[in-house]
Amino acid sequence: MNSRKGFCIAILLFGVVQVFAQQPLKLWYKQPAEKWTDALPIGNGRIGGMIYGGVNEDHIQYNEQSLWTGGPRDYNRKGAVKYLEPIRKLLAEGKQAEAEAMAQQHFMGMKSNEATYAVDSAKWFNMMSSYHLPQDVLFHDNNLRTINLPIEQGWEITPGFEGLDGAVWFIKHFNIPSGWKGKNILISLGRIRDIDRTWLNGNYIGTTSGNAYRKYIIPSDKVHIGENRIAVQVVNFYDKGGLTSNAKTLSVYPEGEEKNMVSLAGAWRYQVQDDNPPACPRYNADYQPFADLYLQFRKQDVTDYKRDMDLTNATAHVSYKADGVTYTREYFSSAPDQVMAVHLTADKPGKVTLKVLLSTLHKNYITRKIDDHTLALSLKVKDGVLRGVSYLHIQAAGGKVVVDSKNISVTGANEATFYLTAATNFKNYHDVSGNPEAICRKQITAIATKSYASIKAAHIRNYQQYFNTFSIDLGKGENAELPTDERILKFSQSPDPSFISLYAQYGRYLLISSSRPGGGPANLQGLWNNLLTPPWGSKFTTNINLEMNYWPAEGLNLSACSQPFFSIVDDLSKTGHETAVEHYGAPGWVLHHNTDLWRGTAPVNASNHGIWVSGAAWLCHQLWEHYLYTGDQDFLQKRAYPEMKGAAEFFAHFLVKDPKTGYLISTPSNSPEHRGLVAGPTMDHQIIRDLFKNCMEAAKVLNIDKAFADTLKLKYSRIAPNKIGRYGQLQEWLEDKDDTTDTHRHVSHMWGVYPGTEISLKTPELLKAAEQSMKYRGDEGTGWSIAWKVNIWARMHEGDHAYLMLTKLLSPADVTSGKEKGGVYHNLFDAHPPFQIDGNFGGAAGLAEMLLQSQGDVIELLPALPTALPQGSIKGICARGGFVLDFEWQNGRLKSLQVISKLGKTCRLNYAGKIINIETQKGKNYRFNADLKQL
Known part of the structure; x- marks a missing residue:
């Protein structure tokens, strides 16, 4: 082990690995999923499904990668460049608040429809404000449905309220005790999003707008001793609607006597x-769920239930016994045939009977019969230009199949297979002329004559060409035979190294499933989303999250899965050029901290965090990384370098001299x-230096642009350097203003450690300062933040600390208190919380970083091997060069090593301080013993 410091806690908790044996790469459970983060994900890079595995009713919630809100538009504010210099001047004068304003x-x-919204929304709101429900309906109609309030996460999580915006009446009857007679009362409604108009006993008592707390004082003569009736009209324009405080704040009590409250x-x-209010202006579009597939079976008492996901072949399964029959279901999402398959069998003939439905959360949808074996669903996204179509096709052996406009029923079949496909009219970020009906028809026609066995075999062959390039075995722990949800709970208490292997391979599985050549990149939730208003829009956040999604791609031998990432960079370099001109008067291209399907690149959300200019440069870092790993000079010349140069041209213009x-x-x-x-900010300068350095090197490799490279070299030397502050910390800002009690989730100034390379063992003073900053920042955080810390500590060669962070990443996010925290859900999805997939990818990359590093001029073997993983083997891990x-x-200690040279370059190996150089030939293998002696 080459770790500089050890954590006794890690040794005590995790001990020594007991058995060295590869374990099955399966997630499995003894019960169906109860919630979405229990369900198991499948995906082919375009169509993804979440499998619940219920017995009486199975639910598969599915997505298609191109279904988003919004549409093609210009995201840039004309004339914004006029304010660039005034903003800079205010910042130079220390007037941050004025600059932000x-x-x-x-x-x-x-924002979308920004020009017309004010007039349209005012008309709609006036119409809502003038409307009063009749008293008999408002207070006495028992047919009104009920809802439990408050809902801290907004009414969108309540069935029937998904994606709802508009005006809703809420009515409550409550009793006032006789002791309150003659007293004014205070009604506390907590926070309400966005506007309330409130009545008590038919009397109007007030209105408040915004996300403020509502407290209304009611004169005693308006209060009834005994039963009272409160009616609240809530007007919500977007996202989390309703009464959103905690239960304690929703109460009534005599004025000044809060201890006597009635809940x-x-x-x-x-x-x-x-x-149906006017569409609220939005900076970015939201990724959307597509629809839901329901399989309804007759009720049975079952035994021996099992649900699993096999990572080796990307198939999920459910099996159980009922009335002497063993039932099985198999699920996968095929890339070759572009269908999701659900295969139902029983071990006795004629036992497969069920009804199958298609439904969706989208308000505007219909289902219809296509033919005697095919049901279709068509939908249109609210407040957007995209339409979607899904076909569900059945092939059955034996029994009877009936298709009508609502469902498919199967009676007495020996087996049944359902093939589901989905498509939208999206073609690219400026073209929505696609024909989803024709696409679905073509895909179903193509598989109609194929057998299930052949479709499954093609799926597995295609998947395994990616997955089988890498394997890792860390040995077997004492919990290896337990269901996955139980392993999560026990992981911090007893050694389970094979669970770490499973987690790393699960990260690879998720990347293969959500990012395939020819498709779009993985978003904040990869491919999977069940909400019309998903967390953070489930979009592409480019101040770390999109980049982190692809951290494991090169090192864990999934380079091909980066192709969709390169494609979004191609798009963004075009839209980002328009932003560079309109907002900065600059050449090249720029990207701020968020983008979406329509490739907006302008600053969004709020000026205190939305004006971050380094997105393009960070994306370009990963283009260069791909070249370093693959040596693909054609990619560098035709694709990567032009985009790197464009980003560098922007910063060559954008950087200004600091007067101080x-x-x-x-x-x-x-x-x-x-x-x-x-x-x-320090992070900007680290990323810009990295971009300039890589551009200079690329120009040298390609033997072009010497004059431009010389310009970058001059500017590189003049960029504000990393600084060490008064606490011995690496400064996050130009000024020495870090707070040692600050535990913010972003550790942005650590970019130079990872994924950057300018702070390393070769810069000991800066590395020590970075370590000091990491200690101040602490070990807690949200899922992706913890994953970043795994990689940072590994780069520092602090293996035990990196492993400590990995154990936090694998802690249970679902806790008994009901309050989520960072960690993993039952299905091993990463918890921000809520779910964000970047932590899964960052965690997998972090494990690889402990075992191999090649960011310098040598390949380091076991540079940060933790005490808790004393033995293991890895095959197919990739190094730069x-x-x-x-x-x-x-x-x-290293036992044996084999190196495969794909490019024929010089291989420099470093283990335990011993460095050797090997001149290699392309395509040849080289074997070494524990002392790096060639065999």
Whole structure:
């Protein structure tokens, strides 16, 4: 082991691996999924499904990668560049609040339908405000449905309220005790999103707008001793609607006597008044769920239930026994045939009987019969231009099949297979002329004559060409035979190294399933989303999250899965050029911290975090990484370098001289999502230096653009350097203003450690300062933040600390208190919380970083091997320079090594301080013993 420090806690908790044996790569459970983060994901890069595995009713919620809100539009604010210099001037004068206010008003990008919304929404709101429900309906109609309030996460999580915006009436009857007679009362409704109009006993008592707390004082003569009736009209324009505080705040009590409160939490009656308000202006579009497939079976008492996901062949299964019959279901999403398959069998003939339905959360949809074996669903996204079509086709052996406009029924079949496909009219970010009906028809026609066995075999062959390039075995722990949800709970208490192997391979599985050549890139939730208003829009966040999705791609031998990432960079370099011109008067291209299907690149959300200029440069870092791993000079020349050069051209123009220090700095910008708009954040400068350095090297490789490279070299030397502050920390900002108690989730100034390379063992003072900053920041965080810390500590060669972070990443997100935290859900999805897939990808990359590093001029073997993983083997891990390595270790020491040279370059190996150089030939293998002696 080459770790500089050890954590006794890690040794005590995880001990020594007991058995060295490869374990089955399966997630499995003894019960169906109860919630979405219990369900198991399948995907072919375009169509993804979440399998619940219920017995009486199975539910498969599915997505198609191109279904989003919004449509093609210009995201840039014309004339914004006029305010660039005034904003810079305000920041230079220390007037951050004024700079942010100016930027918010004049520099942020354009929202959708921003020009017409004010008039349209005012008309709609006036119509809602003039409407009063009749008293008999409002207070006495028992047919009104009920809902439990408050709902802290918004009414969208309540069935029937998904994606609802508009006006809703809520009605509650409550009793006032006789002791309150003659007293004014205070009604506390907590936070309401966005506007309330409130009545008590038919008397109007007030209205409040915004996300403020509602407290209304009611004169005693308006209060009834005994039963009272409160009616609240809630008007919500977008996202989390309703009463959104905790239960304690929803109450009524005599004025000044809060201890005598009567709770208003619990069941309320409601009526939706209008669910079609004008579309609220949005900076970015949201990724959308497509639809739901329901398989309904007759009720049976079952035994021996099991649900699993086999990562080796990307198939999921459910099996159980009922009335002497063993039933099985198999699920997969095929890339070759572009269908999701559900295969139902029983071990006795004539026992497969069920009804199958298609439904969706989208309000505007229909189902219809296509033919005697095919049901279709058509939908249109609210507040957007996209339409979707899904075909469900059945092939049955024996029995009877009936298809009508609502469902498919199967009676007495020996087996049945359902093939589901989905498509939209999206072609690219500026073209929505596609024909989803024709696409679905073509895909179903293509599989109609194929057998299930052949479709499954083609799926597995296609999947395994990616998955089988890599394997890892860390040995078997004492919990290896337990169901996955139980392993999560026990992981921190007893050694389970094979669970870490499973987790790493699960990350690879998710990347293969959500990012395939020819498709789009993995978003914040990969391919999977069940909400019309998903967390953070389930979009592409580019101040770390999109990039983290692809951290494991090169090292864990999934380079081909990066193709969709390269495709979005191609698009963004075009739209980003328009933003560079309109907002900065600059050449090249720029990207801020968020984008979506329509490839907006302008600053969005709020000026205190939305004006972050380094997105393009960070994306370009990963283009260069692909070249370093593959040596693909054609890719470098035709694709990567032009985009790297464009990003560098922007910064060559954008950087300005700081009047106080004389350095070139990035302004305006921010240290992502932390402390507002500033001049000269450390992360920007690290990323820009990396971009300039890589551009210079690429120009040298391609023997072009010497004059431009010389310009970058000069500017590189003048960029504000990394600084060490008064606490011995690496400064996050140009000024020494870090707070040692600050535990913010972003550790942005650590970019130079990972994924950057300028802070390393070769810069010991800076590395020590970075370590000090990491200690101040602490070990807690959200899922993706913890995953980043795994990689940072590994880069620092602190293997035990990196492993400690990995154990936090694998802690249970579902806790008994009901409050989620960072960690993993039952299906091993990463918890931000809620779910974000970047932590899965970052965690897998972090494990690889402990075992091999090649960011310098050598390949380091076991650079950060933790005490808790004293033995293991890995095959197919990749290093920069075009090398693929297989190696094994025992008792914390290297045992054997094989290197495959794909490019024929010089291979420099470093293990335990010993460095050797090997001149290799392309395509040849080289074997070494534990002392790096060639065999």
